[in-house]
Amino acid sequence: MIVTPVSRLFGLKYPIFQGGMAWVADAQLASAVSNGGGLGIISAMNLDADYLREQIRLCREMTDQAFGVNIMLMSPHAGDCAQVVPVVPSVAIARRVAREGACAVIAEGCEAGGHIGELTTLTLVPQVADAVDIPVIAAGGIADGRGVAAALMLGAQGVQCGTRFLAAEECTIPQCFKDKVVSARDIDTMVTGRRLGHPVRALKNSYMLEFAKREADISISNEELEAFGSGALWRAARQGDMATGCIMAGQAAALVKETLPAKEIMRGMFEEAQALLEGAGQWLA
């Protein structure tokens, strides 16, 4: 067993959070992750409190384990964020949320899917670990035991995985979305939206290529570009539209080889990580 301050703090079998992915992280996925030994997360998105209340109720029906809620701080319903574990893309923001009383911080590198920062996980995690006194959870690019063991070496005490859980059996996205993740190669993600100031990583498809084309066309305004992007994740994740939908996923998609129950995903990752930590002495002479 791998035991860290994060597993102790949150009462988890494994020190792993499931990413709070919009249109993906619902009660069914979150409860499966929590039942499997990690911390399941429900995404509140920017929907109203009724939606969230219903998801929490459903999740409580399906698990007696702890789970979390991912609240977008841009949302008008964000409310009190004192108890959240924030996701940060840089050292300065990590310092600020630590000062404001966060109990842990998720340092997310730009290999992640969805909205991303500029720093990679490998360089961000050790810097955040140096900058704050609270536990650090590494996110971005982690999909197997090697990533977990590397994260611990970098100074993290836990990991958050999004892309890997897209291929969880309990994940309610359409099978075609899961198939895209499982078959993705290393070079199959791309980033758009830099011009808008909020870059997004997703799998390359017609939608992403068209977005990139429009982004490069200065005759298209930022407002038109935002409008073009509107609803794209929903189309992919809820309607299974693989052409005009935005198939958000991180570079770790290339490390995802199969669809498995959430519990098996975590068991496999942490068995592999444990073997690596146990075998660390092989390098020592």
Next chain:
Amino acid sequence: MIVTPVSRLFGLKYPIFQGGMAWVADAQLASAVSNGGGLGIISAMNLDADYLREQIRLCREMTDQAFGVNIMLMSPHAGDCAQVVPVVPSVAIARRVAREGACAVIAEGCEAGGHIGELTTLTLVPQVADAVDIPVIAAGGIADGRGVAAALMLGAQGVQCGTRFLAAEECTIPQCFKDKVVSARDIDTMVTGRRLGHPVRALKNSYMLEFAKREADISISNEELEAFGSGALWRAARQGDMATGCIMAGQAAALVKETLPAKEIMRGMFEEAQALLEGAGQWLA
């Protein structure tokens, strides 16, 4: 001591290569790294054979240890590359060079300085390790023992560092360049040149901001943009021009806190990595 197939294969005290940075990796730096226990590398750039011959002669005068030469495969003087250890940014290229007889491969993530690919070190290294049977050397974002230990967990058997050696005492770049590296924060690098198909990471300065501005201006041709970039690294690295020069450095610059002799850099990194590997049992219960 940390001993891996890479340290054995190349006869090194530490399994570390110094990056073959253009206008930086000369006989003085390479010999210092080789004398200190790593593999020093001389950059051949695209200069003629006389320059390289002279650098090799100088390096041989300064060390009786092995050192390498970084040959740009775009260079007209590239010649036979059978004995090189190539740098690769993706799985397909790793497979190809392994097939062509490379004895090891350097998997370099996009957090590196200079010319970069798209994949981060954290996601690239395990994929390359899965794809080839030769030793993998992780590059990009590694500047301390945490990065070394993480690289080993990801499936690498060694590391290559460029940015960290910019702050080696023996590095012949101007002090002002070293000062910029040592004082860099996490968010102080940026990437330009994506439009040209060969993105470059460097520290933010007037030159980089101006390049980004021109890159976004479609009235400026690619040829004009290339011309604007020409000589920029040379101005920074050889003339100490911190305004109109391109201060190539990776995200790991933020992890570089002081200027030290190359030998001390490596000793510190590998002592830290060794302590992490020895302490890996702390996570096991």
